[in-house]
Amino acid sequence: MKMLTNEHIFDILDGCATKGILSQHRNLLSVSAEYKTYFEDLEAIHLDLLALPIENPSALFTEILLAHIAYAPLKNTSWSSQLTWIILAIMSVFFVGTISLALFYFSNSNSTIEIPKVNNLNIISTFLTEILVKVLILVNLIVLLAIFDKKVLKPFFLNKKLRLS
Amino acid sequence: MNDNQQDIHILNRIRTGDKSAFKELINRHKDYAFTVAYRILNNREDAEEVAQDAFMQAFGALKSFNAESKFTTWFYRIVFNAALMQKRKHKVESVDIQNSSEAFLVRHSSDSAEDLQKNERKTAIQKALRNLSAEDTAMITLFYLKELSLEEIAEITKISAETAKVKIHRARKRLANEMKKHLRDEVKSLL
Numbered sequence: 258m259k260m261l262t263n264e265h266i267f268d269i270l271d272g273c274a275t276k277g278i279l280s281q282h283r284n285l286l287s288v289s290a291e292y293k294t295y296f297e298d299l300e301a302i303h304l305d306l307l308a309l310p311i312e313n314p315s316a317l318f319t320e321i322l323l324a325h326i327a328y329a330p331l332k333n334t335s336w337s338s339q340l341t342w343i344i345l346a347i348m349s350v351f352f353v354g355t356i357s358l359a360l361f362y363f364s365n366s367n368s369t370i371e372i373p374k375v376n377n378l379n380i381i382s383t384f385l386t387e388i389l390v391k392v393l394i395l396v397n398l399i400v401l402l403a404i405f406d407k408k409v410l411k412p413f414f415l416n417k418k419l420r421l422s
Numbered sequence: 423m424n425d426n427q428q429d430i431h432i433l434n435r436i437r438t439g440d441k442s443a444f445k446e447l448i449n450r451h452k453d454y455a456f457t458v459a460y461r462i463l464n465n466r467e468d469a470e471e472v473a474q475d476a477f478m479q480a481f482g483a484l485k486s487f488n489a490e491s492k493f494t495t496w497f498y499r500i501v502f503n504a505a506l507m508q509k510r511k512h513k514v515e516s517v518d519i520q521n522s523s524e525a526f527l528v529r530h531s532s533d534s535a536e537d538l539q540k541n542e543r544k545t546a547i548q549k550a551l552r553n554l555s556a557e558d559t560a561m562i563t564l565f566y567l568k569e570l571s572l573e574e575i576a577e578i579t580k581i582s583a584e585t586a587k588v589k590i591h592r593a594r595k596r597l598a599n600e601m602k603k604h605l606r607d608e609v610k611s612l613l
Contacts, residue, residue, distance in 0.1 A: 302598050305547045306566045311572055313471050316455040319448050322474050326481060406478050 261285065266296060270303045323416075429493035433484065448477060451494070454486050454568060455501045461563040462505040470571050476501040492574070500521050502560055509556045527604045546608075550600035558593035 261269075261282060266273040269282055286294040425433070431449070455476055460469035479500050480487075481553040486497055521554035551559050564575045575590070 258430040263595050264588075264591050267594060298602075299594070299598055301543075302547070303430065305543055306562060306594075306597075309544070309547065309566060311567060312460050312469075314452055314473060315466075318452055318456070318470060318474070319445060322448055322477055323445060325474065325546060373460045396545055 260289075260292060263299075265304075266299055269296075270300060424492070426445050430489055433487070433493065436481070436484065444481070451497060452477075454494075455497070457567055458498065458501050458560070458563050459505040459508075461510055461551060461559050462502075468508055469505070470514070472504045473501065476504045479504065479553075494568075495574050495577050497572075498512050498564070499580075502564070502578055503528070506556055506560070517591070521540050546598075546601060546604050550604055554593065554596055554599050556590070558596055561593045562592050562597065 261278065265274065265278050265282075268278065268369070282296075286296065342401075429447070432447045432450070433506045436447065452473065454471055455473040456491060459472040459476070460466060463469050463472065476497070481498050481502040483500075487493070511547075551562065554562075561575070561579070564570055572583040572586050572590075579586060579587070
């Protein structure tokens with residue numbers, strides 16, 4: 258008699274074998290001692306797996322997690338997901354502003370527009386003074402420090418505190 | 423109200439800012455999340471960390487959860503991925519002291535012969551599970567612990583139901599081989 262494959266035996270154990278397979282299985286059980294032993298081995302493992310207990314985490318699991326949640330409250334929408342809309346909003350404000358300014362200017366001027374001749378290099382050199390550069394560097398440093406504090410230092414010390422507790 | 427409807431109800435409460443709902447949801451799923459992570463990682467501390475991270479990830483991504491699908495499937499996928507990622511990060515095998523043979527002997531020194539045999543089988547199967555690959559262990563755990571359907575397992579592991587079925591069969595076959603090997607070693611050590 259043809260032996261059943263592992264897949265068929267597992268189907269029997271899972272209760273999803275076809276009638277044909279089940280009758281073949283019953284025949285094999287009565288005829289082949291080797292098959293019987295093999296089936297019983299797999300069945301024992303199946304039952305052992307069913308009886309495996311659910312593990313329990315430590316008693317403080319929920320408390321620690323709630324402390325994490327309290328520190329990082331649920332955000333409705335993240336900054337990155339809103340970024341597209343923010344850029345689009347800024348662009349549309351600029352667009353509407355430019356159009357309305359242009360309309361206002363053209364409706365109020367009868368003469369031709371006189372564009373003053375300005376030396377661009379002069380403007381840049383006026384702004385890029387030594388003091389301005391220093392102020393910009395300082396602002397950048399403060400921003401960098403704030404980011405470092407928020408992204409690295411605060412999570413590190415929070416984790417340490419929670420582990421100690 | 424079935425389990426999933428209860429989960430959805432709790433999620434809606436979280437969305438409206440009900441802080442107690444967090445605790446309720448954690449308590450409903452912490453054991454299973456921890457067990458899945460623990461079976462894959464074989465280390466209680468790591469498993470606890472992974473389960474907690476999974477909860478944090480889930481809370482952070484609640485917006486992306488589609489209320490028409492099952493919460494557990496979505497959440498267990500997060501746990502499964504987090505545990506596998508942790509496993510890849512720490513390739514070095516760690517042995518949980520609570521599951522060592524010595525600890526077993528101390529714990530069960532006063533048990534009857536029948537209890538001892540039962541517990542020994544339990545330990546053997548846990549040892550055999552530890553010798554399987556993370557994927558095999560995960561498949562078996564998902565299949566047996568809450569008796570998830572093949573479709574649910576397929577959704578969690580992002581494979582087809584048919585592939586999930588084949589993988590579970592193969593994992594069980596490998597587990598049976600591991601068990602045989604383990605029992606053979608036990609007999610050898612007795613002789």
